[in-house]
Amino acid sequence: QNGIGDYVEFSGIQANKVKAFRLSNPDRIVLDFSDTLSQIGKQSQTNTLGQYVTSIRTAQFDATTTRIVLETDGQADYEISQSGASTTRIQLLEPSYENxxxxxxxxxxxxxxxxxxxxxxxxxxxxxxxxxxxxxxxxxxxxxxxxxxxxxxxxxxxxxxxxxxxxxxxxxxxxxxxxxxxxxxxxxxxxxxxxxxxKPREIYSQIVVLDFGHGGKDPGAIGKGLAPGGGNLQEKDVNLAIGNFARAYLEADPNIKVYYTRQDDTYVSLQARTDIGNKVEADFFVSIHNNANQSSSIAGSETLYFKDADRPGLNSVELARILQNRIVAALGLFNRGVKDDNGLFILRNSDMPAIILEEGFVTNVNDSKKLGDPIYQDAIAKAIYEGIVETFAKYPTGR
Missing domain, CATH: 2.60.40.3500 (Immunoglobulin-like)
Structure with a gap:
């Protein structure tokens, strides 16, 4: 002990090699030392009479990890620090919180x-x-x-x-x-x-993830000189604008819980986007994108899906058809239909029906006029919202 409370020191261990976490019933602090081999044996326990620590157990957790468990009287706080080149101290502290x-x-x-x-x-x-x-x-x-x-x-x-x-x-x-x-x-x-x-499914009866494609350092497709006022029309900006309009419709509907992969001009990795959908166990995943082509004559709306027709209930192709029909009706662009694309990361790694909406081509003069216009952005967003409502109506979750 010192003037602060109990402490345990380990020689030959650097602090950054220690992973600590708390467990309860009984209260204990678990310390995992990576890249180590215990010399004590399979398992050892020492009873103590510290201010907080009542016993110390040591075991070889796996081939490269030594685990030390500090059983404590109550939920003491702790700090991990390094003294010198290879001594690590676990300092137990009186909590600043109570009750x-x-x-x-x-x-x-x-x-x-x-x-x-x-x-x-x-x-x-x-x-x-x-x-x-x-x-x-x-x-x-x-x-x-x-x-x-x-x-x-x-x-x-x-x-x-x-x-x-x-x-x-x-x-x-x-x-x-x-x-x-x-x-x-x-x-x-x-x-x-x-x-x-x-878990979200225990609280919400209808869950959808809305993904605004690209963002931050990733501009997505670019329509050069096709933005209102003559600048470049960046896909990430169009996606965010449509998404924010859609958010207004969805947040006004108390029956639908929406999780967003980004809510501003932020870069989010593809893995992080799919992680959100998989963690919340969403009923389906809708990604807002826009298209581009080297030929400025290519135009129209299409929706991409993961080929999962054997999925019971709602599948990606049916979700794609519902949203595609809504967007074409709202935007009035050429209908390029729905297309399966199992190679896209978000579609391939989502555990639920997932689609990518390609509302139009930022590289086409006529498409870009609508994509950059807030009136049409709002119309697309309303179509997305109505498509989501229609999907839940046709395929109720039963929760």
Missing amino acids: INYENNEELPIITLENASQIPLNEVTYEDDYNDGIFIIHLPGNYASLFGDGGIQVDDASISSIDIVTNGLGYTDLVIHENDIYVFRMESDGDRVYIKAY
């Missing part, structure tokens, strides 16, 4: 607030910033005297950390840094309030 417990027994995580009966649950609001891996619970009132401040370091598969923040606007925020996408809801049981994590 908050975290539990995750390889199921969905639960955060318990003790002595919290005064929180008016009907006034609590939620903010799901899933693109940044953050879910915020806004508690009406200043609860610093009840919960303290600071954060809970978790670092398990579900949650990275939980911050307690008094935001100066009369609210106490619980900021949950997620390692997956959850929906959190609060339930009361006497003096205890439980913050429970749910």
Whole structure:
């Protein structure tokens, strides 16, 4: 021990080789040392009488990982630091928070607030910033005297950390840094309030992912000199404009939950886009794009899909047909039909029906006039929304 609390030091280990995470029932801090081989044997346990640590277990977790488990009395905080070239210290700390417990027994995580009966649950609001891996619970009132401040370091598969923040606007925020996408809801049981994590499908009956293609450093297709005013018409800008109009329609419909792969001019990798759809287990995935061709005479609207006709219920080709018909009717461009393309990353790696809408050609003079016009952008967006509604009506999820 030192003046701060218990600590454990390891020689021959660099701090950046240590991965720590928290488990509960019983409370323990797990330390994995990569690229190491334990000399202690298969498993060893030492009982201690520290301020926080009650026992230390050591085992060879796999061929290249030594695992050390610190069983603790309560949920102590911890810091990992390096002293010298090859000594790592795990310093246990008294938490700056109180009346908050975290539990995750390889199921969905639960955060318990003790002595919290005064929180008016009907006034609590939620903010799901899933693109940044953050879910915020806004508690009406200043609860610093009840919960303290600071954060809970978790670092398990579900949650990275939980911050307690008094935001100066009369609210106490619980900021949950997620390692997956959850929906959190609060339930009361006497003096205890439980913050429970749910998978989106447990909360929402209709889920769609809307993907605005390209963005940031990736402009997509470019119609040179074809933007309104004579500049270049960048596909990423058209996609975002149409997407924002579609968002307005979709956000006004309480029956549909939409997750967006990007909401501004940001670069998002193809892997990250499909990850969102797969993590939330969306009912289907719609990607907004526009086309280009070396020949400026090529024009029209088409929709690409993954060939999955044997999928029960809704499949990609049926989704493509519904959206294609809506967009052609709204935009009035040449109907190029629906086409299967199993080589495209988003279509190939989505676990649900997925399509790519190619509303028009930014390289065609007539198409680009409509694609750059907010009136037509709104018309396309409305068609997308109506196509989504039609799809759910024809293929109800049953949830």
